[in-house]
Amino acid sequence: MLRLYETRSREVVDITGSAGQLKMYCCGPTVYRDAHVGNLRTFLLSDLIVRAARLSGLGVTLVQNITDVGHMATDLEDKILSQSKVEKIDPFEIAKKYEERFHADLARLNILPADLYPRASESIELMISAIEKLVENGSAYIGTDGNVYFDAQSFPTYGAISGNRLDALKPGYRFEASEDGAKRFHADWALWKIAHDRTQMVWQTPWGLGFPGWHIECSAMSLAHLGQSVDLHVGGIDLRFPHHENERAQSNALTGLETVTHWIHGEHLLFEGRKMSKSAGNVVLVQDIIDRDLDPLSARFAFLENRYRSQMDLTWASLKAAHSTLKRWRSVVAAGGTSSAVESDAEMEQAFFNDLDTPKALQRLRAIEKDAQINPARKRALFLFADQVLGLDLTRVPEAKVLTSEQEVLLQSRQEARLRKDFAESDRLRGLLEANGLAIHDGPEGQSWS
């Protein structure tokens, strides 16, 4: 049985689902720019949970939202609208563009698609009716500025996920000036904001023309698509507060139930010692990895070498190491034939189920790789078993490179030089070929390249 660390109870708990089914929600991207590999680490977490849960025999339904409206950078400045100004194209085009690129990046990291990707902009009615219900039942109110706010103090267990207490939250910290005084309490948050001068991405509601707050979208979409009971809610550690705390308050106030059974959070990725962020200037995109001639799955491999709930420091050195191990393992798998037979391994299975102990599973694979007692076909079957969860595409056979005519000429001349034992010329040509992107190997049967 799969076991995971649960944030609210701070314990490793059994993941049982109900009636053999697991309902999962993973907070998705705000589509105003490319996802960097740090963002993708979180989506990899949900992918690992899905894969491990399926291995444990559960059926999984995964819903991941696309935030294409309502995510404020500062008050009244929507991230997508500001990017739309930068790129000088329609905000919905911005959202569409980056949503497509998000899906492409997921595919490059072998992250299985969710069952449903609801868009915030297409869920406005769900949010409006959720907000109406919250106002009706006294969980929300209309502030003096016309915005609708959630009343944090009306929700008794606020803070259960993050450990923050309402009375300990620093009042006034990064307080938005325009909201000053409009809210009853500093920790209240906006469910719906009045448009004022804003003309794009606004909707008509009972409270006037406006747009939704960020937190309400996940409550509205998860309740609509997964129902009143969600087994697992996954996201990055930074969403623990305030996003998930607020979401829990909203959802529970709507359903009268503990809507989400387990909250699961992935830790942050650091790059060369610092949190990956635009302001630190250390953002790495999947494309950057590809541009350095590394397999994008090297990033996946590097992530798997660390437990999901420890901060990890990614470096180019670790990506290069991952890349070469990946190549070596693919040749181990290829050497084992072409069978798709899978042999399960208790030790690896235990590692996966024990709170996604992927480092241990990789260690076990390294031991299998070295074990002379295991024949190549069995090695292949064991690696294929692991790959169901690891998703490293270990059966991939390297594509044969197509030689340019220039490369063919160089190879031919080198072969002739070698027959003449003209090693100076042979070495010169090797240098040219390497500059040309071909690695040359000389063996007993002559030269080969890759």
Add this chain to the structure above:
RNA sequence: GGUGGAAUGGCCGAGAGGCGAGGCAAGGGACUGCAAAUCCCUCUACACGGGUUCAAAUCCCGUUUCCACCUCCA
């Protein structure tokens, strides 16, 4: 100030009371005309101070340092 974590060799990183994970880098060797690749070998650590124990990197107390969150964040 509140909250959640972390500290292991040149570097990255598992391990959670008892035979020194593994990887990368480096050095040596085999192979090679020379390389590359591959294979073999070598190097060996648990932040600090106390305590518990036959036995502590691992448990307890304290200290120091670092990271993250506290209303933009994966």
